[in-house]
Amino acid sequence: MLRVAVVGSGPSGVYTADSLLRSTSVPDVAVDVLDRLPCPYGLVRYGVAPDHEKIKSLQGALRRVLEEPSVRFVGNVAVGLDAPGPAPADLLRLYHAVVYCVGAATDRQLGVPGEELAGSFPATRFVSWYSAHPDAPHERFPLDTDAAVVVGVGNVAVDVTRMLARGAAELRRTDVPEAALRALAGSRIRDVYMVGRRGPSQAKFTTKELRELGLLPDTEVVVDPEELALDPYVSGRADPAALSATARRNLEVLRGWADRAPADHAVAGDRGRRIHLRFYLRPEEITGAGGRVTGVRFERTVPDGDGGVRGTGRTEWFGAGLVLRSVGYRGAPPAGLPFDAERGVVPNEGGRVLRDGRRSPGEYVAGWIKRGPTGVIGSNRPCAKETVAALLADADELRGRPLPGDPLAGLRALGASPVGWPGWQAIEAAERELGRRLERGPVKIPDWPGLLAAAKVG
Known part of the structure; x- marks a missing residue:
C-alpha cells in the first residue's frame, strides 16, 4: 500500500487527498491529512468571512473526503516548527510520499515608515481574530476610533472593510466568536477608507464581493467621480474590450456609486457608516503620535501609459486610528524544506520538490506554496491533480522503500499529540x-486550551 501524508487540510490538501483516492493507476493508497490545528478545512474555516455562509458551506464537500475510509484526519501535528512534532525528514521515514499544501502564511510589507506603530496590522491578523483562529484569541484592535484605513483592493481588503461596517445584529447569526462580536458591536468607526495605488480597472476584487458593500444596512459607499475618470478604461483613452469581464463589471458597479448624489454625513443617525473607495493613492507613511497610529499619508498617482502608475508629488492624508494592510502574501514553508525567497514558493517541477535543482524523492507540493498566492479556491483542484499525477508516476519507486508500522505511533514518538476525526467531532x-448557551447557532472556540480540552487532549 502506498502511504501518503498530506500536510494541510484546507482545500488544496483535501483536493490532493481526493485526487489520490480517485486514482485508478494506483488503487491501494492510504492518506493521512495532517494539520497544525486540531480542526480541518484551513482557510475555509479560518479565512472565509463569517457572513459568507455560501462559501463556508464548502466545508461539507471537504468533509466528505476526510470521512473516506482510506483517509485519516490527523490534527494538532506541527511539521517543521518549534513545537514538538516531526520535521520533513521525519515524515519521509514514516510515509512513502509527503505533499505539502501549507499555503502562503505571511503578509507582504508596505515598506513605508510607521508600519510598526500600534494600530497598524496585517489584514490577516484581523481576519484570524474574527474567524476565531486559536493563534489570535487575545488580539485587541482600536475600534474606538472614528476612522479606519484598509490598504489594498483585493477580496481580503473587501472582507475586512465589510466586517468593519457590518452591524452586530447580522453577525450574531454567524459563528463569529463572542469576544469579537462584542468588540465589533461596540465599534465607533464610522468611516472606512479602502485605498489602492492603481486604478479601479486593475483592482483584484471580484464583482460579487464588491457589490456586497452596497448592500450593507445603514452604510453609504462613496466613489470619487474624478478619481474614477483617471482610469484610462473609464475616460475612453483605452478600449474596455481589452479588460476581463470581471474588471468591466467592477467598473459598472463603481460608476453607479460615483453617479449617485452624496448622502448626508449621518446616513442613519449615529449608526450610519461610510465606505470610501479610493484609487490612485500610494501609501507614503503611516503617521503616529505617542507610538500609535494617527493616519496614513498617500501620494497621488496617475497612469503612466504602460499599465503602471507614477507619482505626482501631491499628497493626501487620512486621519485614522486603525490601519489594516492587505497587499498580498508570501509563502512560509516548514523548516527543512527548500525555499525560493524571491518567488515565495518551494522550488518544484510540476509539484515535485527540487533540492539544489534535483528532484527530492517522495516530496511534493500543491497550492500556493507550489505556485504562489494566485487564484481562488477552485484553482487548487487542477493544481492538486497535476501534483498527484507526478506522485503516482513515481509510485512504483516510492513503494519500494519499507516503512515502520502505523505512522501515528511515529508521530507520537516525536512529541506530537494527534487529534483524530473523533476529536474534531x-x-x-x-x-x-x-452557541446554545449564548442563544446563537454554533460559535467557534477561539483558543488553543478550549479546542484541545474539547478534543480531550491532555
Missing part, C-alpha cells in the same frame, strides 16, 4: 453547545 459538539 467533539470540538464541533462543544461549539454547538457554546
Whole structure:
C-alpha cells in the first residue's frame, strides 16, 4: 500500500487527498491529512468571512473526503516548527510520499515608515481574530476610533472593510466568536477608507464581493467621480474590450456609486457608516503620535501609459486610528524544506520538490506554496491533480522503500499529540453547545486550551 501524508487540510490538501483516492493507476493508497490545528478545512474555516455562509458551506464537500475510509484526519501535528512534532525528514521515514499544501502564511510589507506603530496590522491578523483562529484569541484592535484605513483592493481588503461596517445584529447569526462580536458591536468607526495605488480597472476584487458593500444596512459607499475618470478604461483613452469581464463589471458597479448624489454625513443617525473607495493613492507613511497610529499619508498617482502608475508629488492624508494592510502574501514553508525567497514558493517541477535543482524523492507540493498566492479556491483542484499525477508516476519507486508500522505511533514518538476525526467531532459538539448557551447557532472556540480540552487532549 502506498502511504501518503498530506500536510494541510484546507482545500488544496483535501483536493490532493481526493485526487489520490480517485486514482485508478494506483488503487491501494492510504492518506493521512495532517494539520497544525486540531480542526480541518484551513482557510475555509479560518479565512472565509463569517457572513459568507455560501462559501463556508464548502466545508461539507471537504468533509466528505476526510470521512473516506482510506483517509485519516490527523490534527494538532506541527511539521517543521518549534513545537514538538516531526520535521520533513521525519515524515519521509514514516510515509512513502509527503505533499505539502501549507499555503502562503505571511503578509507582504508596505515598506513605508510607521508600519510598526500600534494600530497598524496585517489584514490577516484581523481576519484570524474574527474567524476565531486559536493563534489570535487575545488580539485587541482600536475600534474606538472614528476612522479606519484598509490598504489594498483585493477580496481580503473587501472582507475586512465589510466586517468593519457590518452591524452586530447580522453577525450574531454567524459563528463569529463572542469576544469579537462584542468588540465589533461596540465599534465607533464610522468611516472606512479602502485605498489602492492603481486604478479601479486593475483592482483584484471580484464583482460579487464588491457589490456586497452596497448592500450593507445603514452604510453609504462613496466613489470619487474624478478619481474614477483617471482610469484610462473609464475616460475612453483605452478600449474596455481589452479588460476581463470581471474588471468591466467592477467598473459598472463603481460608476453607479460615483453617479449617485452624496448622502448626508449621518446616513442613519449615529449608526450610519461610510465606505470610501479610493484609487490612485500610494501609501507614503503611516503617521503616529505617542507610538500609535494617527493616519496614513498617500501620494497621488496617475497612469503612466504602460499599465503602471507614477507619482505626482501631491499628497493626501487620512486621519485614522486603525490601519489594516492587505497587499498580498508570501509563502512560509516548514523548516527543512527548500525555499525560493524571491518567488515565495518551494522550488518544484510540476509539484515535485527540487533540492539544489534535483528532484527530492517522495516530496511534493500543491497550492500556493507550489505556485504562489494566485487564484481562488477552485484553482487548487487542477493544481492538486497535476501534483498527484507526478506522485503516482513515481509510485512504483516510492513503494519500494519499507516503512515502520502505523505512522501515528511515529508521530507520537516525536512529541506530537494527534487529534483524530473523533476529536474534531467533539470540538464541533462543544461549539454547538457554546452557541446554545449564548442563544446563537454554533460559535467557534477561539483558543488553543478550549479546542484541545474539547478534543480531550491532555
